[in-house]
Amino acid sequence: MSSQKEDQSKDLFLHADGDSFFVACELTRRPDLKGKPVVVGEDRGIAVAMSPEAKKLGVTRGMPTFRIKKLFPEVVILPHHFDLYLEISGRMRQILSSYAREVEEYSIDECFARVRPSEIKYFGGEKNFLKELKEEIEKTLGVTYSLGLARTKVLAKQASKLEKPGGMVALLSREDEMKALKATPIGEIWGIGRRTVPKLTALGVGTAYDLVRYPEGEMAKKFSRPVLDLKKELSGEEIFEVRSNVDPRSQKSIQATATFRPASANPSVIWRELARNAEEACGHAREVRLASNKISFFVKSSEFKYRYGEAKLLFFSSDPGAVLNAIEPEFPKLLRKRERIRSTGVILQNLLREEKAPLDLFGRQMEALKRTRVEETADKIRKKFGKGSIGRASSMRRKKD
DNA sequence: TCTGGGGTCCTAGGACCC
């Protein structure tokens, strides 16, 4: 066992992570802003992505934009252009698919892939492989990605982080792996969050290396599957698969949430916001032709306390009217006197493809579909004349209070 | 940090059945 020879026949895992992705995409349209401190998030009121120059100034993720403006007036703050990000992200995966066997769209700015050793050999080794891939992405798209190549998904994910931005890290020898694990604090491992860090620290586990070295049996007594899986992955054991070709219609939930200002304790204001959430979520569901029969919704107080409610539908629907009817009796239970609410949300769960939605005995399904058609008409009107032009009465009733 | 929005997976425990 001592001279573990690296298995030449096994696929490797690649992780690609867009560098300051949203900002980088914006710069493809605004080359004049290159080298300047730029932040995306104008429309959300917080910094969602920062250019390296903005980070250097001290802008952090989540910082309110009003504060950025006050502290760093030289920062350029831009709104989102999601269509642009989606397009660049899609083209990135297309490029990657000519280098890799399977490609997983993990998020808008990250993907995983499986790479054949023969492919790497073809490029003359992992260094060249990564370099060619990186250059093609950069040349074609005008944005940069950090790349990580390793024996497992989690190792690849850690590898891409090591030299970000613009990183190209292959963690292939055991020595390199160990060095990387020792340099990785436990909290920086993908999948170890705020709650788990203190538990591990209490055991004297401070780095990824400590985690790998900790006796498995002891670990299993104190932690459950997610942590144990991570330990294995970091040790080089393949647990997580690359999930390519995931059907977007197999989505489990659709949610729409929004923060409003000022926060309000007025039930009709809060209800109006929920109605908008319901319309948004249902609109999205109709676009992908999914329907739900289980709705959860929440209010979030100005103290950031969440309160959830739940309602069942007797049939599958994507009609905001049906959703709101179901929610209505539960709604008052979430409210507390004088508690001010800053945001609300509606989550459609238990999604089913519209064409598979069962007809119920009383034909309510048909009723729902008919109403869906009414909503579709409304969707078209909105598309044509803008979002505010039509809505349910409940969300149109602005300015009553 | 006066702090946005959209997701997934895992687990414990209860309901129900044989």
Added chain:
DNA sequence: TCTGGGGTCCTAGGACCC
């Protein structure tokens, strides 16, 4: 019922992610 053991399904909620 002063009752054993085992299985499945569902739900609430925790934890984590970008």
